[in-house]
Amino acid sequence: MNKFKNLPVVRAIGFNRVVLIGVILLMYLVFALLTPVLHSGATFLKYDRILSALNYAYFIGFLGLGVTFVIATGGIDFSIGPVMFTAALVSGYCLTQYHVPLWLCLILSIVIGVLFGIINGYFVAYRFLPSFITSLACMQIAKGVGSVFTKTQSVTWPTEGNENAWFHYLVRWGDVPVGFILLCLVAAICAVVLNKTKAGRYILCIGSNKEAVRLSGVNTKKWEMLAYIICGLLAGVAAIFYVGAYTTVQPGLGDTFNNEAIAACVMGGTSMAGGLASMLGTVIGALIIALMQEGILAMGFTISYQYVITGIIVLIAVTADTLSRKRKN
Amino acid sequence: MGDVILTMKGIDKRFPGVQALSGVNLEIRKGEVLALMGENGAGKSTLMKVLTGIYKKDAGTITYEGREVEYNNPREAQEDGIVIVHQELNMMGHLTVAQNIFIGREPKNGFLIDDAKMNSDTRKLFQQLNIDINPKETMSKLTVGKQQMCEIAKAISHKAKVIIFDEPSAALTESEIEQLFKIIRNLRDQQLGIVYISHRMDEIKKITDRVTVMRDGCYVGTLITKDCTKDDIINMMVGRVIYETPKTESHVPPDAPVVLKVEHLNAGRMVQDVSFELHKGEILGFSGLMGAGRTEMARALFGADPKDSGDIYIKGEKVEIHTPEDAVRHGIGYLSEDRKRFGIVLKKSITENATLTCLPRYCKGVFIDKNKEKQVTKQYVDTLRIKTPGIDQLVMNLSGGNQQKVVIEKWLIGDSDILIFDEPTRGIDVGAKQEIYELMNRLVDEGKSIIMISSEMAEITRMSDRIIVMCEGRITGELDIKETSQEQIMHYATLRAGGSDNE
Numbered sequence: 069m070n071k072f073k074n075l076p077v078v079r080a081i082g083f084n085r086v087v088l089i090g091v092i093l094l095m096y097l098v099f100a101l102l103t104p105v106l107h108s109g110a111t112f113l114k115y116d117r118i119l120s121a122l123n124y125a126y127f128i129g130f131l132g133l134g135v136t137f138v139i140a141t142g143g144i145d146f147s148i149g150p151v152m153f154t155a156a157l158v159s160g161y162c163l164t165q166y167h168v169p170l171w172l173c174l175i176l177s178i179v180i181g182v183l184f185g186i187i188n189g190y191f192v193a194y195r196f197l198p199s200f201i202t203s204l205a206c207m208q209i210a211k212g213v214g215s216v217f218t219k220t221q222s223v224t225w226p227t228e229g230n231e232n233a234w235f236h237y238l239v240r241w242g243d244v245p246v247g248f249i250l251l252c253l254v255a256a257i258c259a260v261v262l263n264k265t266k267a268g269r270y271i272l273c274i275g276s277n278k279e280a281v282r283l284s285g286v287n288t289k290k291w292e293m294l295a296y297i298i299c300g301l302l303a304g305v306a307a308i309f310y311v312g313a314y315t316t317v318q319p320g321l322g323d324t325f326n327n328e329a330i331a332a333c334v335m336g337g338t339s340m341a342g343g344l345a346s347m348l349g350t351v352i353g354a355l356i357i358a359l360m361q362e363g364i365l366a367m368g369f370t371i372s373y374q375y376v377i378t379g380i381i382v383l384i385a386v387t388a389d390t391l392s393r394k395r396k397n
Numbered sequence: 398m399g400d401v402i403l404t405m406k407g408i409d410k411r412f413p414g415v416q417a418l419s420g421v422n423l424e425i426r427k428g429e430v431l432a433l434m435g436e437n438g439a440g441k442s443t444l445m446k447v448l449t450g451i452y453k454k455d456a457g458t459i460t461y462e463g464r465e466v467e468y469n470n471p472r473e474a475q476e477d478g479i480v481i482v483h484q485e486l487n488m489m490g491h492l493t494v495a496q497n498i499f500i501g502r503e504p505k506n507g508f509l510i511d512d513a514k515m516n517s518d519t520r521k522l523f524q525q526l527n528i529d530i531n532p533k534e535t536m537s538k539l540t541v542g543k544q545q546m547c548e549i550a551k552a553i554s555h556k557a558k559v560i561i562f563d564e565p566s567a568a569l570t571e572s573e574i575e576q577l578f579k580i581i582r583n584l585r586d587q588q589l590g591i592v593y594i595s596h597r598m599d600e601i602k603k604i605t606d607r608v609t610v611m612r613d614g615c616y617v618g619t620l621i622t623k624d625c626t627k628d629d630i631i632n633m634m635v636g637r638v639i640y641e642t643p644k645t646e647s648h649v650p651p652d653a654p655v656v657l658k659v660e661h662l663n664a665g666r667m668v669q670d671v672s673f674e675l676h677k678g679e680i681l682g683f684s685g686l687m688g689a690g691r692t693e694m695a696r697a698l699f700g701a702d703p704k705d706s707g708d709i710y711i712k713g714e715k716v717e718i719h720t721p722e723d724a725v726r727h728g729i730g731y732l733s734e735d736r737k738r739f740g741i742v743l744k745k746s747i748t749e750n751a752t753l754t755c756l757p758r759y760c761k762g763v764f765i766d767k768n769k770e771k772q773v774t775k776q777y778v779d780t781l782r783i784k785t786p787g788i789d790q791l792v793m794n795l796s797g798g799n800q801q802k803v804v805i806e807k808w809l810i811g812d813s814d815i816l817i818f819d820e821p822t823r824g825i826d827v828g829a830k831q832e833i834y835e836l837m838n839r840l841v842d843e844g845k846s847i848i849m850i851s852s853e854m855a856e857i858t859r860m861s862d863r864i865i866v867m868c869e870g871r872i873t874g875e876l877d878i879k880e881t882s883q884e885q886i887m888h889y890a891t892l893r894a895g896g897s898d899n900e
């Protein structure tokens with residue numbers, strides 16, 4: 069076992085993440101075996117299944133990458149799901165009703181995410197409100213804004229093959245999962261930001277001991293706020309991938325995705341106490357969540373089962389996190 | 398002298414990259430205070446943690462009251478009568494004093510916790526020990542010294558047969574230390590075995606019967622306290638003799654320019670109308686009793702806490718300092734007295750802590766230049782002789798004194814012109830203390846200026862060129878080193894404004 073832990077590959081990726089990759093393979097195997105049994109005539113061994121699972125992984129992945137920054141500072145953001153929906157609703161409404169050019173709508177989606185990030189960040193960093201409360205408030209605001217703007221109607225972005233539909237290529241070009249490449253690319257950028265830049269260093273240190281960082285002459289407010297802004301920005305990006313995969317968005321929803329994104333994060337080894345984060349882990353976590361929902365649907369269960377399972381995963385992951393921290397003390 | 402109650406033999410303990418203990422022996426006797434001494438990182442705390450079941454030993458035996466024991470956790474040790482007062486405080490800030498003392502063994506009244514009994518038991522305990530603290534007070538509202546006294550009371554309340562004090566006095570005032578000694582003597586007379594860890598030589602001479610010395614995780618030897626001198630112990634600890642000579646005159650040339658001028662600084666109740674000047678190349682000592690407002694003054698000056706009024710001039714120019722960021726930009730550095738809370742980021746490496754004050758200087762654009770950063774960290778780890786397997790070690794895994802050195806390293810790399818050292822040698826061993834003193838002297842020779850806040854009289858008279866004494870938030874005296882005596886400092890330190898109410 070120790071020999072395995074010390075392999076260069078394993079050390080580079082991190083033992084926990086290697087275990088998680090193992091979990092993915094195992095899950096795939098279980099679903100492949102169980103699907104035909106539980107749901108006669110169905111099969112899990114199709115490329116389509118993988119593409120469909122990936123569709124889910126993209127937006128959860130982007131949300132998760134964003135919220136990883138926030139959790140790294142020791143905070144939490146419960147508004148990302150609804151913010152993503154609001155961004156998709158408002159920009160989609162502009163596209164379909166006001167005929168704003170598509171490229172501008174995509175930018176608008178990101179800008180909306182950033183705006184919510186600024187609101188969250190300002191109240192947490194400069195007004196010292198608990199991030200829990202601030203982001204719950206933001207979640208309500210986001211849901212409300214989305215509903216008001218679209219007059220509580222759902223918005224359907226142009227479907228594939230129509231005019232103004234090239235954003236679908238961001239998710240998938242024929243059989244090529246472009247979205248997966250983009251997700252990995254953004255995750256790599258996030259990892260560089262977190263581990264190799266000044267901003268990332270400050271964010272992680274703030275998560276460990278904010279007061280000590282402040283007393284070292286660092287403008288902690290600015291850097292803490294930045295984490296929330298990045299988080300909002302990636303929620304805006306997630307919106308594009310959501311509509312790229314599913315086309316239609318409804319107002320008033322999105323909160324379930326918060327939990328899944330946060331679960332992805334914590335599973336991947338990011339500590340809820342702050343100061344410790346892994347972008348690669350978050351991506352793997354998102355893949356697990358996505359594969360699970362695909363498997364549950366394939367086996368013929370309703371989506372409600374997934375909520376139960378996500379809840380359990382969060383409990384297990386957070387318990388493991390606190391336990392490992394206790395052991396280290 | 399009493400019988401042996403506990404023996405540790407050939408104890409080994411390894412952490413990744415560090416052999417913290419190798420073949421250590423220790424003998425605790427009934428009715429005796431044993432001093433455990435050694436440099437920072439010698440392994441004192443680790444040895445005591447092995448004894449109380451916090452760490453598992455790799456080898457060796459522990460014999461307690463004639464039988465071999467091995468505890469899996471501190472609770473088992475406690476039930477057997479071995480308790481420890483830790484170097485770092487372990488209290489729950491949001492609970493009351495009584496709740497903290499009875500945590501995990503609350504008196505029950507049916508299913509409910511019997512608060513009244515808990516409070517009255519605590520009161521009784523305090524009365525016995527002559528401690529004046531309200532059991533219903535919230536822990537976080539107490540001074541660090543009082544919290545420490547609670548921790549001690551908690552340990553004693555366990556009906557222990559062996560009590561270990563790991564640097565209990567670092568956060569205590571003179572009078573609290575006196576009280577602690579009274580308690581310890583009392584326990585000794587009741588035939589308990591006591592281990593006392595401290596870096597303060599005068600305390601060792603005063604309270605202990607035997608001294609066991611450790612160096613680099615090894616057992617060096619044991620001396621009878623009354624048969625040896627301070628120098629014998631130091632020699633055994635660090636392998637050389639250290640001379641302590643007080644300063645007799647100021648090293649600052651009379652025409653040295655003023656680098657910092659503070660005028661009528663007010664901040665809350667603890668800083669009232671403080672004005673002073675600091676010259677280039679000067680070490681300005683701030684003396685006073687604990688709670689005199691020196692730390693509060695420094696924090697207000699540094700922008701860590703808001704100030705009510707007052708002007709600050711640096712090199713003759715008026716500056717606005719509202720945040721620590723402003724202060725650092727103007728070349729001021731502040732080493733906090735409470736390193737765990739304000740000084741270091743425990744979960745991060747030495748390198749990450751070291752460059753925190755001036756990260757932009759170790760960046761290329763937005764990217765951190767890791768090589769440059771590592772190089773400078775390594776260099777200062779060597780000069781300060783921080784004991785660590787490598788600069789990537791988490792600060793959490795360093796011994797107390799070495800953590801303090803990391804704080805100092807941070808500000809040295811920060812390259813500030815004006816340094817405020819708040820209790821710079823708290824928890825630091827004699828050898829390292831000497832090194833820090835030399836370092837401070839070197840810094841002022843290089844043209845930097847230092848404000849040194851210290852509660853240790855010997856440190857003040859040894860290092861300062863000029864001394865300011867504070868009492869209850871006001872400056873009550875200013876002394877040139879040439880004409881200073883400890884009596885004089887004490888006189889000013891207790892010069893209270895007429896009939897003030899304490900507490």
Ligand SMILES: Nc1ncnc2c1ncn2[C@@H]1O[C@H](COP(=O)(O)OP(=O)(O)OP(=O)(O)O)[C@@H](O)[C@H]1O
Pocket residue numbers: 412413415416417435436437438439440441442443444484784785794795796797798799824826
């Ligand atoms: N949990 C840990 N993980 C890794 N190394 C550790 C750990 N705890 C202690 N060490 C190392 O073991 C050595 C002994 O540390 P210890 O805390 O016992 O020193 P000490 O004698 O109490 O010093 P001080 O006077 O500074 O408190 C040090 O080199 C320290 O870095």
Ligand SMILES: [Mg+2]
Pocket residue numbers: 441442443484563796797
């Ligand atoms: Mg120690």
